Amino acid sequence: xxxxxxxxxxxxxxxxxxxxxxxxxxxxxxxxxxxxxxxxxxxxxxxxxxxxxxxxxxxxxxxxxxxxxxxxxxxxxxxxxxxxxx
Numbered sequence: 705x706x707x708x709x710x711x712x713x714x715x716x717x718x719x720x721x722x723x724x725x726x727x728x729x730x731x732x733x734x735x736x737x738x739x740x741x742x743x744x745x746x747x748x749x750x751x752x753x754x755x756x757x758x759x760x761x762x763x764x765x766x767x768x769x770x771x772x773x774x775x776x777x778x779x780x781x782x783x784x785x786x787x788x789x790x
Contacts, residue, residue, distance in 0.1 A: 714743045 722742045726734050732750065739748040767773050 714746070718742065 719739070722738050723731075723735075726738060736748045736750045740746065
């Protein structure tokens with residue numbers, strides 16, 4: 705890290721303060737910007753966990769020539785099964 709960037713993550717109490725300031729209905733959209741504003745030098749982002757885009761049949765691994773190399777859905781379902789669907 706450069707001299708201008710923090711080297712430690714924010715303390716839990718500071719993060720909890722930011723979380724408490726968010727409204728539940730807008731927390732998904734507001735979380736990363738609120739954390740970025742509260743902790744300059746860090747770059748926060750979010751990823752949806754309830755969006756099942758990864759289960760679509762179009763998700764696959766392709767080689768450079770377009771040949772299908774792997775079945776993403778089959779892999780995800782296998783991994784989920786090993787974790788009892790969680």
